[in-house]
Amino acid sequence: MERITTNPFYSPGIPVTVPAPLPSIPASLDESFPRHPDVQNVLMERELRRTPLPPHQSTVAPISGQFHPSAGSVGPLCSPQDVRFSSVLIPEQYTSANPYNPQTQSTGSSSALIYGSQHGGFEPTFTDFPRDVEPAWCPDPVESMLGYSDDVSGGNSLNGMSPIAATDELAKQTEWWTDFMNDDWKDIVDNPSGAKSQPQGGPPVQSSTSVHQSATEQIVTTQSVEPCAVAAPSPSASSNTSKTRMRWTPELHERFVDAVNLLGGSEKATPKGVLKLMKADNLTIYHVKSHLQKYRTARYRPELSEGSSERLDASKEELPSIDLKGNFDLTEALRLQLELQKRLHEQLEVQRSLQLRIEEQGKCLQIMIEQQCVPGTDKVRDASTSAEGSKLFSDPPESSTLKDIPNNSQNGTTKQAESGDNE
Amino acid sequence: MKFGKDFRNHLEGTLPDWKDKYLAYKALKKLIKTLPPDADHPAPPPPPPAPAAAGFGYGDDVALGNWFARILDVELHKLNDFYMEREEWYVIRLQVLKERIERVKAKKNDAFTSKIEFTEEMLEIRRDFVLIHGEMILLQTYSSLNFAGLVKILKKYDKRTGGLLSLPFTQRARHEPFFTTEPLTRLVRECEANLELLFPVEEEVLESGSSSKLQPHNNVSTHGPGQSCDLETAKVYQSTLAAMKAIEGLKKASSTYNALSLARFFHGEDGEACSGAITSESSLLDSMTDSQVEDADKDDKEVQSKEKTAAETKHNAEAGRRGG
Numbered sequence: 213m214e215r216i217t218t219n220p221f222y223s224p225g226i227p228v229t230v231p232a233p234l235p236s237i238p239a240s241l242d243e244s245f246p247r248h249p250d251v252q253n254v255l256m257e258r259e260l261r262r263t264p265l266p267p268h269q270s271t272v273a274p275i276s277g278q279f280h281p282s283a284g285s286v287g288p289l290c291s292p293q294d295v296r297f298s299s300v301l302i303p304e305q306y307t308s309a310n311p312y313n314p315q316t317q318s319t320g321s322s323s324a325l326i327y328g329s330q331h332g333g334f335e336p337t338f339t340d341f342p343r344d345v346e347p348a349w350c351p352d353p354v355e356s357m358l359g360y361s362d363d364v365s366g367g368n369s370l371n372g373m374s375p376i377a378a379t380d381e382l383a384k385q386t387e388w389w390t391d392f393m394n395d396d397w398k399d400i401v402d403n404p405s406g407a408k409s410q411p412q413g414g415p416p417v418q419s420s421t422s423v424h425q426s427a428t429e430q431i432v433t434t435q436s437v438e439p440c441a442v443a444a445p446s447p448s449a450s451s452n453t454s455k456t457r458m459r460w461t462p463e464l465h466e467r468f469v470d471a472v473n474l475l476g477g478s479e480k481a482t483p484k485g486v487l488k489l490m491k492a493d494n495l496t497i498y499h500v501k502s503h504l505q506k507y508r509t510a511r512y513r514p515e516l517s518e519g520s521s522e523r524l525d526a527s528k529e530e531l532p533s534i535d536l537k538g539n540f541d542l543t544e545a546l547r548l549q550l551e552l553q554k555r556l557h558e559q560l561e562v563q564r565s566l567q568l569r570i571e572e573q574g575k576c577l578q579i580m581i582e583q584q585c586v587p588g589t590d591k592v593r594d595a596s597t598s599a600e601g602s603k604l605f606s607d608p609p610e611s612s613t614l615k616d617i618p619n620n621s622q623n624g625t626t627k628q629a630e631s632g633d634n635e
Numbered sequence: 636m637k638f639g640k641d642f643r644n645h646l647e648g649t650l651p652d653w654k655d656k657y658l659a660y661k662a663l664k665k666l667i668k669t670l671p672p673d674a675d676h677p678a679p680p681p682p683p684p685a686p687a688a689a690g691f692g693y694g695d696d697v698a699l700g701n702w703f704a705r706i707l708d709v710e711l712h713k714l715n716d717f718y719m720e721r722e723e724w725y726v727i728r729l730q731v732l733k734e735r736i737e738r739v740k741a742k743k744n745d746a747f748t749s750k751i752e753f754t755e756e757m758l759e760i761r762r763d764f765v766l767i768h769g770e771m772i773l774l775q776t777y778s779s780l781n782f783a784g785l786v787k788i789l790k791k792y793d794k795r796t797g798g799l800l801s802l803p804f805t806q807r808a809r810h811e812p813f814f815t816t817e818p819l820t821r822l823v824r825e826c827e828a829n830l831e832l833l834f835p836v837e838e839e840v841l842e843s844g845s846s847s848k849l850q851p852h853n854n855v856s857t858h859g860p861g862q863s864c865d866l867e868t869a870k871v872y873q874s875t876l877a878a879m880k881a882i883e884g885l886k887k888a889s890s891t892y893n894a895l896s897l898a899r900f901f902h903g904e905d906g907e908a909c910s911g912a913i914t915s916e917s918s919l920l921d922s923m924t925d926s927q928v929e930d931a932d933k934d935d936k937e938v939q940s941k942e943k944t945a946a947e948t949k950h951n952a953e954a955g956r957r958g959g
Contacts (some may be wrong), residue, residue, distance in 0.1 A: 457716055460723040461818060465730060506724060510731045539754055546765045547834050549872050553769045556875055557823060559882045560775045564816065567782060571809050574802060 458499040467492065468503060478508050638787055639664065641884035645780060648877025650773065650870055656717040657777065658710055660784045664791060666706070670699065673797030700798045707785070707804065711811055714781050718813035721774050725822055728767055733829065735760060761833050762868060768826045769871035775816055775823070776878040782814050783885060 458464075471489035475481035483501040490500070639660060646654050739756050785808055789801040808814060 457719050458723075459719050459812060459818075460726050462726055462730070462822070465726045469730065503723065503727070506727050507731075510724075510727045539758055542758060543761060543834070546761055546868075549868065549875070550765050550768065550830060550834070552872070552879070553765070553772050553875055554827070556776065556879050556882065557772045559879070559886070560772065560779055561820070563779050563882055563885060564775075567779070567786075568809070571805065574805075578802075 456494075456499075458495065458503075460503065464492065464495075465503075468500070468507070472504070472507070478504065478511055637884065638783065641881045642780060642784055645776075645877050645881035648880075649776075649874045650770075653717075653773075653777065656713065658714065658781045658784045658788075660788065663706075663710070663788045667788070667791050667795050670703075670792075670796050672795060696796065696798050699796060700800045703792055703798075704800060704804060707788070710785075711808065711813070714813040715811055718774065718778060721770075722819060722822075725767060725771050725774070725819070729822055729826060732760065732763055732767065735763075736829065736833075757833070761830075762865075764826060764830050764833060766868060766871055768823065768830065769868075769875055771819055771823050771826065773871070773874050773878060775819055776882065778813050778816050778819075780881060780885075782808065 467490050468486065471486045472478050472481040474489060475485045481504065483497050483504055486504065487495060487497050487500045642657075642660050646657060739753070739760065743753060786801075786805055789804050792798055793801045
């Protein structure tokens with residue numbers, strides 16, 4: 213199964229120490245969010261104090277080289293701290309991998325140009341980020357508990373191949389985001405047994421089975437390497453494919469089953485043997501091992517797989533072995549349930565085709581607008597949100613139409629994305 | 636904020652183990668609120684600033700965008716991971732179930748199984764198939780809702796910060812594993828094909844001497860769907876109901892907004908060269924006014940209900956036309 217390989221976060225990471233991220237949020241959400249500049253300053257100071265920073269003076273220069281000739285105040289966050297803020301962030305992005313370098317040595321306006329419109333897509337620009345910077349986002353404490361925080365030193369963190377010295381940072385980020393998400397999830401789901409952020413890992417998640425456990429293993433060992441179909445070697449999964457999550461297709465699975473059967477069945481077969489027999493590229497023993505585990509579960513203990521051991525007892529009670537009418541009723545009930553499911557499936561197909569169509573139309577509109585020239589786009593800009601619209605007017609005059617068009621197309625296509633929301 | 640509500644309701648009603656695997660929509664929304672608003676560019680736009688400041692304006696936005704994109708990447712990773720894991724599981728399980736049918740068929744032919752055993756076996760197989768069918772469709776719902784939520788978050792981000800993250804990131808997300816659901820759809824079709832065989836009108840299990848029993852009733856006498864077998868089936872049934880509501884919510888919103896924004900578009904805009912092309916595809920219309928309508932919380936229920944019938948008809952007609 214081919215998969216279009218556009219996943220930046222599956223590309224290999226580059227070990228980079230991560231200093232403070234951009235705006236972080238106080239651990240306690242009880243603080244009402246103050247006005248932004250203050251928040252920015254306060255939080256950044258807090259972050260910066262916590263984190264060892266590279267001497268920011270020295271990093272200002274690279275920024276200028278990257279973004280703009282004159283270092284100075286940085287946009288809306290005009291304060292001394294902000295210089296640090298950009299100096300902190302940007303070297304991480306661009307020191308190790310310079311996505312912007314090939315594109316521009318010139319002004320920041322060109323950066324935006326690239327940002328918005330490069331090949332109508334985003335991939336080159338963002339390819340490097342995940343591997344560079346520790347994400348300041350651990351919204352799922354369960355997940356962190358299960359896997360991410362387990363093996364930080366092994367570099368198996370969220371994006372990392374790197375045994376980063378940012379372990380502390382990760383912990384802090386996790387802590388910050390955990391708190392943030394804790395509050396959030398309390399609101400969202402009032403679920404005492406919630407497989408959520410509450411007691412780390414929640415029993416339901418824990419108890420959910422070898423399936424989830426093997427998923428956990430996958431999470432722990434998963435690196436940000438691009439997964440790919442076995443049959444087609446992935447073009448850019450240059451690195452460590454052993455830690456990817458494999459996308460198992462029915463065909464691949466069939467080869468797996470054949471190999472297993474050749475080896476005498478799922479109990480007898482070993483991952484190593486199966487791997488050898490399958491002769492599949494990009495398939496590692498980790499993949500096979502976890503898949504084999506799932507396979508065994510499915511064959512012999514399917515009741516455990518769905519996370520509910522109650523099923524076993526319940527089904528014994530519920531299945532009326534003698535009562536034929538009961539069977540009929542059960543069958544009918546199942547049939548009705550099936551009908552409902554089919555209906556939902558239809559709705560989903562419609563929804564999906566709409567979503568896809570809108571994405572396509574977004575591209576078309578972008579092209580249309582590019583062909584329109586500047587005057588014609590004024591009306592279009594008016595129609596977009598004021599923030600987006602007014603942004604255009606701030607373009608430096610030198611950039612002229614070349615800049616305007618991609619920006620306009622961004623607006624146009626942003627609108628397309630918007631329309632997709634409501635589908 | 637209709638989507639947020641629909642999303643939350645869906646989460647509450649869906650399979651418990653899945654709840655925390657969804658996009659952290661609410662949290663992301665909150666996060667966006669804390670971001671610096673697009674203060675550089677208030678509306679009446681200032682005279683074009685000096686190149687230096689403008690340059691940094693863009694540089695800064697880009698940096699912020701990168702940071703936010705990284706956060707979304709983490710979310711994508713979570714979504715992809717869960718999706719692929721579940722997909723793998725369903726591939727395995729479907730194959731195992733098909734094998735089981737073969738075995739039962741073989742047994743039936745060769746060994747003389749007691750009718751009761753056979754009936755039980757068939758019932759169990761049916762149940763398992765319906766279950767996996769339901770779960771696969773719930774996974775599709777997972778995909779659809781998360782994508783819709785992601786698009787919304789991106790839109791909110793752009794609106795808040797004046798950034799240009801929405802389109803490129805959406806284009807990228809479009810090709811992520813969690814949204815390339817074609818393999819899953821194939822599995823569902825395969826499952827349905829098997830189910831056709833499992834739920835024929837005449838069936839040994841229905842033999843009870845009474846022909847009236849072959850009439851499907853709308854109201855199953857002793858068991859309703861979902862109460863039929865066991866907890867597992869019930870959970871899937873309830874989740875399916877929740878999913879239906881959520882998806883219908885998405886659809887209704889778009890129908891309504893289509894109608895409203897169509898009106899606004901025609902009345903609010905002067906004729907413009909490309910607008911002619913746009914209007915032929917109504918879905919393009921939403922975008923301009925949707926965000927304002929929705930984000931301004933203009934949930935005018937009366938308008939919606941009035942418009943709904945007309946809008947849905949129109950929407951269906953357009954969907955038909957587009958699909959044609």
